[in-house]
Amino acid sequence: VEDRYGGVIVDDAMFDAEELLGGDPVAFARALDGSVETWRARGTRGVWLKVALERAAHVPVATSRGFVFHHAEKEYVMLTKWLPEDEASTIPANASHQVGVGAFVLDKETRRVLLVQELRGPAANRDLWKMPTGLLEAGEDVPIAAMREVMEETGIDTEFDTVIGCRHAHVGAFGKSDLFFCVGLVVKDGASREISIQPQEIAKAKWATMEEFLDNPHIEPGSHAWALHALCEKWANDEYAGIRANKLPLGFGRPGEVYTYVAHE
Known part of the structure; x- marks a missing residue:
């Protein structure tokens, strides 16, 4: 499949000979070599090669021919190869960020x-009381x-009200950067x-006073967490509206909707 940038996206299953689908590395090597030669002659720039888990024997074949790892999911690994020799790739x-949320839940x-x-995790075994946190799943929006x-x-069943604030850091797992959204939620009526x-994840949970929330010895004055906690208090006291999330049409002739985050007027 040709992409919009002069490259091709290839699923290793496209080589539909029976021995290839069976994971024969020798047959795959012949097919890949022929394809690379054809792509190069056509002026193809980048090649994306998706190798399914059940045909993992194809991976060393591809890397021996200059393909490099790009990213991996549970069911496949994606490799790439840049073909032009007279220009940089x-x-x-690969995606550079993980996205997390912290839920400041208020019972009005x-x-x-x-x-x-x-x-478990870095916040465990420290007598640290904190807001519930976690990472977004693929395709999931921050409020959800x-x-x-x-x-x-x-x-606890809650409703989204606002994004209180956001922290951007470069301390994520495996060298990734990290975006963290502090979100204001309220308990649903009834x-x-x-x-x-x-x-499996939580040792204790409780309803606490605002004073207990703010009086946290683990939060250093002047730190990013201290600033977000202060905004949480202001939001709870109706002194700060935060950032609202509007679900708007995607536009550009494409179907669907996306969350757009803008300041409350």
Whole structure:
């Protein structure tokens, strides 16, 4: 399949000879060599080669011919090769960021906030009470992820209100950068306040006063967490509206909608 940048996207299953689909490296090598020669003659620039997990024997064949790893998922690995010899590669790098959310959950009836202690991870075993947090799943929007994390970790049903703030850092796992959205949620009308923790991830959870939330010895004054906590308090006191999330048409002649984050007017 040709891409929009003068390259090709190739699934290794496209080589439809029976011995190739069976994972025969020798047959795959012959087919790949012939294809690269054809692509080069046509002026193809970049080649994206998707190799399925069940044909992993094709990977060393491809790397021995100059293909390099780009990214991997559970069911495949993607390799790339830049063909022009007289110019630098313009193949884009793999995704550089992970995206996380922290859910500041306010019970408007009691003015209490939802806090958890994690069972595992860097926040565990430190007597650290914190807002529920987690990473976005592929294709998931920030508001949806925040509500999902709260439901999974505590069993509390919430509604999205606002994005309180965002932190951008370069300390993510495996060398990735990290975007973290602090989201303001409220308990749904009529929803239970009874907490049911996720035992695989959460050690404890509780409803706490705002004073307990703010009086956190692990939060250093002047730090990014300190600034976000201060904004949480202002939002809870109706002194700060945050950033609203509008779901708007994608546009450019394409179907679908996307969340667009803009300041409250």
